[in-house]
Structures are given as structure tokens and as C-alpha cells.
Amino acid sequence: MRRTIDDDKPAAANYHAHALARGLALLERLAKAKHPVTLGELNDETGLPKSTLVRLLAVLTETGYVVRVDERPSFRLGHKVLDLSTAYVSTLDASAAARGYLAALAATTGQTANLGVLDGTQVLHLRVEEPDRPIRYTAMSGSRADAHATGLGKLLLAGLAPDALARHLPEEPYEAMTGSTLTTFAELRADLELTRERGYAYDDNESNIGLRCLAVPLKIDGRWVASVSVSGPAGELDPDRHGGYVAELHATAAEMAADPDLAAALRVIHRSLSSTEGSHT
Known part of the structure; x- marks a missing residue:
């Protein structure tokens, strides 16, 4: 049998909430469209009778959530939707949303976990969570570091x-933080090519002596909008142990990308800090 819009309604939608669930589903259909949608198209897509659609659209139009654009008739989203979107975005806090994921990563790996984004030539540390142990890498949320000399930065x-x-x-030449810092474009380009091939970045005593860092991409809509890393004593992040750390990093990055609030916050931050038109997918 043909599916209708009612097949996707929330389980909690009872008789009295049915109209609300249908109205919200119509807004979602209009949001996915690249152009105004006709009444006939909505009838075909939703399976609802035209008489029902006319009543729902009349209410949505009167309240400003939908606009009728011509006599076919066809409809698009109205300005009230933007008010809701703006209010939602204003409440987003990427640092707060990332805290639980990074705290769990720090506890699991015993290393300092970090979420960073690229801001010009630097990495902005959106959130840092340290493990509960005496010897650990210490950094502050909101701090910055040169991108060319860090795992987070090289990944981005x-x-x-x-x-x-x-x-x-x-x-x-780029500023040398240590004797291991990559200071020329040729050196850095080779490292970035290797990073893309293996899917993670490696900071080997390049930002601080005795410190190593592993970083993986956090992908939203196929773009590398942020990076998740673990940093700690060089002896604990030697190449023989990379596999386990990288697996934990990828798992955490996937969980973070699947969080709708965190993903929305990172989209906003990414758009505001850097151009996305040339990023790899």
C-alpha cells in the first residue's frame, strides 16, 4: 500500500495532536524542496486529500509559517520559520554539547581530548577535557595554537x-616550536598528503617536546568541519599504539557528528570562520 504522511507521525500523536503532526510534516516537506511546491505535488507526496491539505495550509499561511506564492497554488516556507531557526541557533553551544563526548574519550584513552576548528592560521580549541591522572597534557578551552605545528591543525x-x-x-619559514616543527611548505605538504591517505594527523613532538597528538576529522555533510584529538606523553602515543587511539577517535567523532545540536553548532562555527567551498568531501 502507498505510504502517506500519517505513516511518519510520532507515536505519541493522538487524535487531538494529529493535525499538529501533519502540519509539522508539511513544513518538513517544504523545507526539503528547492522551489515552491504545488498543492498537487503535496497531494502526491503526502497522500493526504487536497481538502485536508487546504485546511492545514490555510492555518500555516495565516500564522506566517507558509507563504502562498501563486494561483496554481504553490507554497514555500514563511518568515516565522526563520524566527524559530534563529532562536534555535542562538541557544547552541558547541563547547557544552561536546563536553560529554570528550570527557568519555579522555577517560577511555587516559589522554587529553580536544575539539578544534580552523581559524585563519590557527586552531581554536572549542573544548578540552583532561583525564583524571597526575601526568597529562594541559590546555584550556578557548585557547589557540598555530595550525602547522599541531595534530588538530594539520588534520584541518x-x-x-x-x-x-x-x-x-x-x-x-614557519615558526619552529621545537626542533621537530615543520617549517617549510614542502615539508608540510608531504605531511598533509600522508594525513589524507591514512585518515588521521600525527604531531610528533612538533608543538612541545615530549608531547604527541593524534587527530581525526569530524565530518558534517561530508566536510571536515572540525577535528577531534588526543594528546599526551610521547612515550604513550608511539606509532605502535596508534591503531587503538585512532579507533577511539573515529568512534567519538562519529558520535559527535550524529548529535543534531552539536552538528548544527559546528556548521554555524565553520561557516563563520572559514570558506567551505574548497574543502574535500
């Missing part, structure tokens, strides 16, 4: 298209 640089990379790098 690796996600850029070649023509966008130069905008996120300082002039050569």
Missing part, C-alpha cells in the same frame, strides 16, 4: 583544497 589543513591552503599558512 589536510581537509582543504590546494588553492585554499595558502590562506591558512604564515609566511615561510
